[in-house]
Amino acid sequence: MVAARIHRTGSPEAVQLDTVPRPSPGLDELLVAVHAAAVNFPDTLIIEGRYQTPTPLPFVPGHEAAGVVCAVGEQVTGWAVGDRAAVLAPGAFAEYVMAPACAAVPVPPPVTFAEAAATWVCHLTAYHALRSVAEVNPGETVLVLGAGGGLGLAAVELATLMGATVVAAASTPDKLAAAGSRGATHLVDYSDGGLRADLRAAVGAGAVDVVLDPVGGTLAEEALREMRWGGRFVTLGYASDEIPRIPLNLVLLKGVTIKGLEVRTFAQRDPERAARDRAEFTDLWASGRVHPLIGATFPLSRAREALTFVAERRAVGKTVIAVRPE
Known part of the structure; x- marks a missing residue:
């Protein structure tokens, strides 16, 4: 072959x-x-x-x-x-x-x-992240970084289907347009390197319940600063080629939970929830x-x-x- x-x-x-x-x-x-x-x-x-x-x-x-x-x-x-x-x-x-x-x-x-x-x-990873890791509820605000890539678009689509208000953040107009076509409520362009001002304009200060981050870098801290108390931050990868350096005092003050997800490890370590998610996603698919x-x-x-x-x-x-x- x-x-x-x-x-x-x-x-x-x-x-x-x-x-x-x-x-x-x-x-x-x-x-x-x-x-x-x-x-x-x-x-x-x-x-x-x-x-x-x-x-x-x-x-x-x-x-x-x-x-x-x-x-x-x-x-x-x-x-x-x-x-x-x-x-x-x-x-x-x-x-x-x-x-x-x-x-x-x-x-x-x-x-x-x-x-x-x-x-x-991408879709199964996004489903695990939203369903089992972040445990997203209808009506919550979900910020998806890197929303124009395969994983980001999957997260936008699935979070929308789960009844969340979705903020899609990406670096180019075509990626933002793609995220909009998948149901994103708000679109945020971080091509200038910043996120917080446009994010606040879209949903208000400190209004994000869940962050899904496959990008890393400096955007992670910016997103964390705009989270509600008790929010859930899920790290999914580092497409920026920079692992974030998160000030832990922000986690303390906001009561935020930070979790990671690597789909193969999740399936090995938590086979029951992984199987449940896979069955639910297959039905949705x-x-x-x-x-x-x-x-x-x-x-x-x-x-x-x-x-x-x-x-x-x-x-x-x-x-x-x-x-x-x-």
Whole structure:
């Protein structure tokens, strides 16, 4: 099979197409013929060797794919050859990917493989963050930083469906327009490096109940300063390439809770809530109320360009690699 592989850490220029043996599923695994895979910002950090946990070389990047099940492990139940599946597993930028059966969900018939690949990581992460970590209630004000990216747009869409007042903050007009199309009540442009003045103009001072932050940097403290007493701040990543330095006296004075979420660790450490969230989200997805925004599509032969596109923060919504035709 053909796979995009990394033999040395560095920029996306290190990606090369290799022909490698097609894997066989283990006892509790599925082998999926990949039709589409999604590019996420952490993929670029992994390639650069800057992610929290290093990946041994060589490796196939990508963790989010959708396609058709072509082999089933002996201990797997509930899956059959020919089923449509979306999976969360390493090695997605290839013609085939292996995934634990517990990391796969059925793709509802109206949903395309590209949409399925673009939904799984960001929307499920956002759902966990809103439902289980922040425990958002209808009528609360939710501030989403980095609202034009895949995770940010997913958070905007889901928080809106949960009945929250959503403030979407992003750095370009097209990203803000995308957030508005997903239901954001207020749009805040922080392209000048600041957040608080426009945020106060939108919802008032100290009016934010929940912050979802996949960006980090100086925006984190600005957002924290505009939270209500007893608010919940969820850190989801550091797209700014800067880990925030939060003055803990703000946490003390505001009674704010700060929590982190990494979706794979959450699934391992809290499997009951993770399974509940996954089932609820799958029902929501099947109902047709969740619609990922696919901003760009590249063939597998241009995986290097797709990763560069995301690394340079040019993506609006999700970037997808088309491996096979729909």
